[in-house]
Amino acid sequence: MNLITNLKQSTSKCIHTLYGVNIPADQVLVNATKPEIEGDYTIVLFAFVKQLGKSPDALGNELGAAMMADMPGILNQFNIVKGFLNFTISNDYWFDFINSTDPNQLVPATENKQKIMVEYSSPNTNKPLHLGHLRNNFLGWSIAEILKLQGHEVFKTCIVNDRGIHICKSMIAWQKFANGATPADTHQKGDHFVGDYYVKYNDAYKAEVADLVAGGMLLETAEKEAPILKSAQAMLLLWEQGDAATIDLWKRMNAWVYEGFEVTYNKIGSDFLKTYYESNTYLLGKELVEEGLTKKVFFQKEDSSVWIDLTVDGLDEKIVRRKDGTSVYMTQDIGLAQLKQKEFNTDASIYVVGDEQNYHFKVLKLICQKLQLPAADGIYHLSYGMVELPTGKMKSREGTVVDADDLLEEMINISKEKTEALGKVSDFTPAQLEELYNTIGLGALKFFLLRVDPKKKMIFNPEESIDFHGFTGPFIQYTHARIKSILRKTGTTITLTANELLPLEKQLAIELSIFPAIINEAADNLDPSKIAIYAFNLAKLFNTFYTEHSIANADSETKKQLRIKIGILTAATLQKTMGCLGIAVPEQM
RNA sequence: GGUUCGGUAGCUCAGCUGGAUAGAGCGUCAUCCUUCUAAGAUGAGGGCCAUUGGUUCGAAUCCAAUCCGAAUCACCA
Known part of the structure; x- marks a missing residue:
């Protein structure tokens, strides 16, 4: 049971006892108290003022006192400012929260466990994956992970659009132009190889149409009569009739594509329990x-x-x-x-x-x-929503599509350059370095695509996406690595004793305590951006804390122990949140 | 034309079940590394929340109209 729910229920209960009026708990508005005002949580009184026929001040005083009695040990004091009832939560409550929270058990399992299928990715087998697919893959994977964290049983699946005229187009082009070449011959990834023939088909088609028009045919007719289109249509018919040679070629080319997809899926961490065709x-x-x-x-x-x-x-x-x-x-x-x-x-x-x-x-x-x-x-x-470029929509025909493999490679290269420039991981082995570059590059990309509301179309600005400062994946990864670095020095075996929390310590406790609610919100709305925003806020808050207070060199041993636990919980929460987004957090970077 | 979604700082986005002075990041300017990782922190500047009207103690948030943008209304998938 979280504190906000508690406060709502107590409000409802106390109003009922005091005035005999029923106000459902979910109609009570509880906000975080504004920083300038004394208190942690605020109950908005206006909503009840009219119904109860009381002045805000009188209501606040009576309700405040009643709730203090109703939640002893939790509520410490209250004040009323212009119709807002502000409660200060007791130090004991937050200390107990820090003390008793298990970093391995941050989110309680839902009581309403369901079997949920998440179908995502859904590629065509005639061209390689692009930026739009990446948004889809990251979203699907993340939603599945969020639901799992809630305790649901989740099945990830993929439907492959592997048949139809568009597939035949690449097949025709391959027959006409490839001269028997294979991805192995050309050292190309299979999906790119096949995609190239899809482009070749379109080029040939356009040329044929132009020829026909030059020969005096109407454009409209030419677009239907182009020989290569006729061949593709004939091929589709053969395919549906089960013609052995056609099916053979189809299987062969699709296999190339799947091989290529497999490489990309492995890289980005997409996986499926079952693939439908x-x-x-x-x-x-x-x-x-x-x-x-x-x-x-x-x-x-x-x-x-x-x-x-x-x-x-x-x-x-x-x-x-x-x-x-x-x-x-x-x-x-x-x-x-x-x-x-x-x-x-x-x-x-x-x-x-x-x-x-x-x-x-x-x-x-x-x-x-x-x-x-x-x-x-x-x-x-x-x-x-669609992913658009600052220059407008991505259009394959105009060559303005951002290819997934190219983008991944670029992001990983950039993370390599930046990591090398900072020179903080000189003790890493080459294999560890490569893994780190992957983690950071991918983390930046995933975070960038997941940090906005899925429903909204988004602008992909290449310059902004490769930024590793501010509201980005690497910022959070860095914060995590920083905490881990401290914990390596202090150790993590601790015994906590009661302790007066400083404002920033309390703020961190509050922020950490809302994590389960954030997961529920993200799950209810199928919106991973809620988690991205939360992770960022938590990391930012920790960084402020970090510059203000020392963990290893705290004033007292009790403080040190407390802060180590805060560090453990923050690191664990960051790791979980980022895990929900499909982003790993390094121990060192 | 119908339906759906969007319009918040120079840019990219939060906030939208009505609540206190509308928030971040980037970019700009200015500070802070003999102190646990500066991929960091602190501060400044930046806004008629598309427009108009309505609902009320209170509207970026709800309602209506208007303007702008997008998607869709396929015997493509």
């Missing part, structure tokens, strides 16, 4: 469409295409099966929703997908509900 799941959706037809959830048009009418829900009609019987995106997702729920018996399923698909997921959930699939109500779309 669209080529395996799209048939399932079709069965559900049949079922929906019998249940009359769907209807068929004259051309035999199948639709759902969502106009009563304020949406449009949506196609779920083409006239030729092939499946669309929605068909596959219906099937996948059903499959995932069945296989893992999930209570909820979180889809980490960009906000351009808000409409799709709204419709998906509606359809699943109308089909009465067990998965339906648990569908939750974690919609995140």
